[in-house]
Every structure is written in structure tokens, then in C-alpha cells.
Amino acid sequence: MEIETLEELDDHLDSDGSLRGLRLQDLDLTTYGDRLASHGDLTGLVVLGGVVPVAVAELLLTRGAILFPGVADAPVDPWRGLYFPSDLYADIERGYPATPDALAYDWFVDARLRTDAYCTLVRAIHDDSVTDELDEFVQGRSVVGIMGGHALQRDSHAYAGAAGLGHALAQEGHLVATGGGPGAMEAANLGALCRSAEAVQEALGRIAGVPGFRPDVTSWATTALAAREVVVGDEPQLPSETLGPSARSLGIPTWFYGHEPPNVFCDVIAKYFSNAIREEGLLARSNAGIVVLDGAAGTVQEIFQAVTPLYYAPEGSPLPPLVLVGRAHWTETVPVWSALQALAAGRPMSEVIHLVDSVEEVLPLLAPHP
Template sequence: MEIETLDELDDHLASGASLRGLRLQDLDLTGYGEQLAARGDLTGLVVLGGTVPLGVAELLLARGAILFPGIADTPVDPWRGLYLATDLYDGLENGYAHTCDARTYAWFVDARLRTDAYCTLVRAIHDDSVTDELDEFVFGRSVVGIMGGHALQRDSAAYARAAGLGHRLAEEGHLVATGGGPGAMEAANLGALCRTHEALEEALGHLAAVPGFRSDVTAWARTGLAVRRAVVGDEPQPPSETLGPSARSLGIPTWFYGHEPPNVFCDVIAKYFSNAIREEGLLARSNAGIVVLDGAAGTVQEIFQAVTPLFYAAEGAPLPPLVLVGREHWTERMPVWPALTAIAAGRPMAQAIHLVDSIDGVLPLLAPPAR
């Protein structure tokens, strides 16, 4: 049983229930020494990070608890879980290189640390914490995954169409999930963030001033954050754990592709070190369907990763639809569709894959959200 707030811990202590099997995650245990001491044997209690004063730590260890201390000398807190855009872009006033996101990427690719056992442990703990909170965040939600290339420019018609798709999906009650990066991913998250067509049109106009991220990530991110503030106001964004069903979009990026900065329009960001865990996490959680917009090698890889569970699905198992948008792109420029139809021949997945000419054909193919 995981205890993630002090209120939960107080309730559990007051109930008199056993502490064996509890996981106290990222809590400030200052002032809890006497209450824990009164419980006697603490074997089976696991304390994960947080603030643990020396006296409390000595008590925990002496009574048989397992203590994972806070992690030092890393740019991220591995116990924290999900991020907000403002978390990753903290420090942007001094340029992108000074942000939490950029500093974490620099730490991740540091050749001296890539195989260091301590750093490997930190990354594993971090990604597990993200997954744990992500599972709670999407529980009970209808999730539509949107895939597409990172190179799509903000001032393009294709970007506007992707944003329109994100908006329509969110209005239908779906949680819009993307890879959390620039291009088509940013567009879909932007569309979901905007509550009206008018707000979306205005946002697109402002973003066109800095159409891409490659020449100046700082200007790209600052423009995005300014647009976000115009859309949602200057009120601080609530913590990810309080958003619940009010969230409309989710980004799942990775520091493995550190050259792609995360977009700022996601309500919540689940950023991973492991790209394999990140990709599987996005696909597995897209329970209402996956929509694939124009893309190149990375998008093609994701398509076939999504196809594998469809191919091996048992007869009668519910299969989320996989919808490719753009007949010319997926039959000529990136001829993926012929391969998909050949793989699906004679199998249940043949009913789950679709090729449509435009975004207008997407929504009728997706599983409707529960009302």
C-alpha cells in the first residue's frame, strides 16, 4: 500500500493498522519519530525518499524498516512522478540551457555517468515513479494517442489541422495523449488545451511568430508559455495529482530524444529517461485508439510497435483502432499501409486498422468515451 500524503499517513497511524507492507513515498517525516517508535517492530515498512531527519532515520533502520534516502547531485527528484510544463522550464528566464529539462538532458548524456551504477539506479527509480503516477492519472479515462512528426511548423496548415483534431477529441471527452514533443505532438496538445475555436485560432496566430524550435529553443518555449498563459490565465497550474478528470491532454516525452524539447501545452507531462518504457507506455494507455499523422522514421517505428499487440490479439479481444491519416503519405511517401494490410490479412487486426484521407474521417472510427 502506497502512502503519498501526510494526511494518508495520519489516517493510517490513527487506525492502528500494521505498518508492514507500507510504502511511504516522498514524505516529510519530521515530527513523526514518536509515533513510529510507538509501533515497535517496523519490519516491512519501506520509506522512499522524502525528508527523513537523522533521528527518525536511525529509528527506522534500528526497527527493521528499509530506507531509500533522498538522492543528491542530480537535476531531478526521482520520487516526484509527473511534471508540469513550468517544472521542466524552470530557469527559462536565463535561457533554455539553464532549465531543469536541459540540465537533466546534459546529465543523462554525460559519458562519465551513463554507466555509473548510482545514476542508473536514479534513472530507474525516476521512471518507475513516473509510471506509478501516470497509471493513477489515466485511470478510468478514455485516452486517444496521437502520433506524428516533430518537424511540423507552427505556421503550417498541417499544424492547424492537428490542433483542430486535438481540440475535437478533447471536446468529445477524450484525454489527448502525445509523445509530448514539438510539431504534430505540440499541435494536438495545444488544441486540447484550448476550450474554444476562437482561443485556438488566436493561439495559432501568436505561435506562428516562432514557427520551429531548431534555431532557438528559448524563443520557441517562451512563445509557447506566453500563449499558454493567454489561454489558461496567470493562475498557477494545479499540481498534477489534483487535475484528475479535468485534464484534457497528456505528453509522454523522453530525454533519450533530448534534441526535441517538450511542448508546454500538456496539462501533465510524463517524461522518461527510457525511451522503450515511454513508447510502450503511450501505446498501452491509448485505449480508445491511436491516430497517426504525417511522420518519418520515428513515427513509422511507433506504428509497427502499435501493430504488434494487434497482430497477436486473441480472437474476440477488443482492439483499439489504429488510424493512419493521409492516403498519399502512407501509401507513397512512406508506404507503410501496404505492409500493414499484408500483416493483417486473415487476422482480427484487419478490422482495427484504417487509412483515411483527412482528419474528418478520424472521430467516427474511435471508441467513444464513457459518459
């Protein structure tokens, strides 16, 4: 049983229940020494991160608990879970290299640390914490994944189309999930975050002056943060566990592609060190379907990763639709469609793969909202 708030811990301690098997995650235990001591043997209790003063730590260890301390020299808190855009872009006024997002990438690619056992453990714990909270965040939601390339410019017609698609999906009650990066991913997240078509158009106008993240991530991010502030207004930031049912826009990026900064038009961001876990997590959670916009190598990889479970699915299994948008792109520029058709021949997946000309054709092809 995981306990992630002090309120939950208070309730459990008041119930005089056993502490064996409990996981106390990222809690401030400064004032809990006496209450924990009253339970005697603490064997089987695991404390993950948080604030644990020396006296409390000694109590835990001598009574048989397992204690995983926080990590003082890493730029991330491995126990925290999901991020808000303001977390990753803190200190952006000093330039993108000063932000927690950039510092985490620098730490990730540091050759001295890449194979260090301690750092490997920290990254694994971090990604597991993200997955744990992400599962809770999407529970019960109809999720549509939107894939697409990072090179799409903000001032392009295709970018506006992707934003319109994201908005239409969110208006239908879907949670729009992307790879969380720039380009088509940012456009879809922007559209989903906006509560009206007018707000989408206004946001597009505000960010068009900085069309891409190259060569200046700082200007790209700053412009977007200002536009996001207008979109969300002065609403208080809700905890992710409260926000989940009303969220419209989710980003799942990775520090593996550190040259692609995360976009800020997400309700929350599930950022991973492991790209493999990130990609599988995004595809597996897209239970209402996957929409693929123009892209190159990374997008092609995601297409075939999505196709594999469709290909091997047994007869009668419910399959989420896979919709490729852009007939010329997927039959001529990057001729993936013919391969998909060959794989689908005679299999149930043939009924759920689609090739369309425009984003306007996508919605009727997706799984209906429950």
C-alpha cells in the same frame, strides 16, 4: 500500500494499523519520529525519498525499516512522478540550457555516468515513479494517442489541422496523449488544452512567429509559455491526482530524444529516461485508439509497435482503432500502409486499421467514449 501524502499517513497512524508493507513516498517526516517510534518494530516499512532528518533516519533503520534517501547530485527527484510544464522550464529566462529539462538531459548523456550503477538506479526509480503516477492519472479515462513528426512547423496548415483534431477529441471527452514533443505532438496538445475553437486560433496566432524549435529552443519555449498562460488564465495549478478527471492534454516525452524539447501545452508531462518504457506506456494507454499523422522513422517505429498487439490479438478481443492520416504520405512518401494491409489479411486487426485523407475523418473511427 503506497502513502503519498501526509494526510494519508496521519489517517493510517491514527488507525493503529500495521506499518509492515507500507511505502512512504516523498514525504516530509521531520515531525513524525515519535509517532513512528510508538509502533515499535518497523520491519517491512519502506521509506522512499522525501525529507528524513538524521534522528528519524536512525530510528527507521534501527527498527528495521528500509530507507532510500533522496539523491543530492542528480538534477531530478526520482520520487516525484509527473511534471508540470513550469517544472521542466523553470529558469527559462536564463535560457533553455539553464532549465531542469536541459540539465537532466546533460546528466543523462554524460559519458561518465551512463553506465554508473548508482545513476542507473536513479533513472529506474524515476521512471517507475512516473509510471506509478501516470497510471493513477489516466485511470477511468478514454485516451486517444496521437503520433506524428517533430518537424511540423507552427505556421503550417498541417499544424493547424493537428491542433483542430486535438481540440475536437478533447471536446468529445477524450484525454489526448502524445509523445510530448514539438511539431504534430505540440499541435495536438495545444488544441486539446484549449477550451474553445476561438482559443485554438488565438494560440496558433501567438506562436506562429517562432515556427520551430530550431535553432533557438529558448524562443520556441518562451513563446509557447506565454501563449499557454493566456489559454489557462489564472486558474490555480491543481495537484495531478485532482486534475486527472478533468485533464484534456497529456504529454509523454523522453530524455532519450533530448534534441526534442517537451512542449508546454499539456496538463501534465510524464517524462522518461527510458524511451522503450515511454513508447510502450503511451501506446498501451491509448485505449480509445491511435491516430498517426505525418512522420518519419520514429513515427514508423511507433506504428509497428502499435500493430504488434493487434496482429497477435485472439479472436473476439476488443481492439483499439489505428488510423493513419494522409493517404499520399503513407502510401507513397513512406509506404507503410501496404505492409499493414499484408499483416492484417485474414486477422481481426483488419477491421480496426484505417487510412484516411484528412483529420476530419478521424473521430467516427475511434472507440466511443464510455
